[in-house]
Amino acid sequence: MSTPLRLGTRRSLMATTQSGIVADRLTALTGREVELVGVTTFGDVSRAHLTQLGGTGVFVNDLRGRLLAGEVDFAVHSLKDLPTKQDERIALAAIPERDDPRDALVGPVRLRDLPAGARVGTGSPRRVAQLRLLRPDLEYVPIRGNADTRIGKVTSGELDAVVLAAAGLARIRRDGEIAQVFEVDEMLPAPGQGALAVECLADRDDLIELLSAVDDPLTRAAVAAERSVLAALEAGCAAPVGAFASGDGHILSLTATVVDVDGARSVRKSTSGPSPAAVELGRELAAAMIAEGADTLMGEQAH
Numbered sequence: 471m472s473t474p475l476r477l478g479t480r481r482s483l484m485a486t487t488q489s490g491i492v493a494d495r496l497t498a499l500t501g502r503e504v505e506l507v508g509v510t511t512f513g514d515v516s517r518a519h520l521t522q523l524g525g526t527g528v529f530v531n532d533l534r535g536r537l538l539a540g541e542v543d544f545a546v547h548s549l550k551d552l553p554t555k556q557d558e559r560i561a562l563a564a565i566p567e568r569d570d571p572r573d574a575l576v577g578p579v580r581l582r583d584l585p586a587g588a589r590v591g592t593g594s595p596r597r598v599a600q601l602r603l604l605r606p607d608l609e610y611v612p613i614r615g616n617a618d619t620r621i622g623k624v625t626s627g628e629l630d631a632v633v634l635a636a637a638g639l640a641r642i643r644r645d646g647e648i649a650q651v652f653e654v655d656e657m658l659p660a661p662g663q664g665a666l667a668v669e670c671l672a673d674r675d676d677l678i679e680l681l682s683a684v685d686d687p688l689t690r691a692a693v694a695a696e697r698s699v700l701a702a703l704e705a706g707c708a709a710p711v712g713a714f715a716s717g718d719g720h721i722l723s724l725t726a727t728v729v730d731v732d733g734a735r736s737v738r739k740s741t742s743g744p745s746p747a748a749v750e751l752g753r754e755l756a757a758a759m760i761a762e763g764a765d766t767l768m769g770e771q772a773h
């Protein structure tokens with residue numbers, strides 16, 4: 471009998487749900503028991519100052535600290551919240567099969583049926599920029615807080631609609647309130663959206679081997695290409711960069727966009743190539759986008 475593995479998780483519903491899903495899948499595939507260890511991160515107690523603290527990276531860093539301190543054996547993050555530069559002491563041991571990568575509108579009607587001047591909430595420059603291309607006549611309101619808080623602003627009438635990730639809405643069981651799921655060609659998701667990252671210490675070879683049971687190579691290749699675009703553009707998670715890749719294990723198709731926040735100008739390019747070259751594919755696409763002025767579009771937003 472081996473001791474249960476300790477999975478460090480934030481206490482929010484979204485975090486405990488995604489941690490629970492990975493824990494159950496790991497146990498089913500390997501027979502190894504997993505125990506969830508609830509962690510209150512600095513980002514959870516100082517939510518009001520999250521932007522000053524560097525956005526969602528603060529949650530990731532706090533859980534990584536628990537790994538380094540030996541308090542937990544592994545952690546599960548929303549992959550899109552990971553910084554593009556990996557901490558060398560930490561291994562990305564598995565990337566499970568991705569959930570729905572798309573963005574979704576929560577509100578009474580679809581985007582095209584909202585009346586002119588309707589107020590749509592989103593804190594993401596990427597979403598605002600792409601929404602402006604679709605509906606320049608609406609008002610986009612920056613909002614913060616967890617998904618429940620954001621949806622609450624629609625229920626209370628403060629906003630007409632909000633845009634959130636479909637995968638996150640499903641994890642907190644609020645997907646019943648979705649009026650529209652955007653197709654990726656009208657609204658490119660954030661790199662890695664809908665995917666999870668399973669991390670442990672880089673020197674724990676046996677654990678990395680065990681965790682690889684929940685790895686999905688197709689998702690790993692797709693996400694590697696998407697994140698490579700972001701890294702090559704030297705953009706952070708708040709940048710107006712969308713990227714989506716999918717493939718069959720042999721050929722990967724990748725589309726990426728950079729939109730200026732006014733929604734007035736954008737650069738968008740697609741490519742495809744062999745899956746094992748996912749990182750190069752993303753880097754080359756980013757270089758082609760920069761040649762068309764993508765870096766000037768990002769301006770001050772990029773960092």
Ligand SMILES: NCc1[nH]cc(CCC(=O)O)c1CC(=O)O
Binds near residue numbers: 549617634665666
């Ligand atoms: N930045 C916050 C965040 N990180 C992951 C998700 C949703 C789940 C996912 O994309 O995997 C969300 C909320 C959102 O963007 O609506």
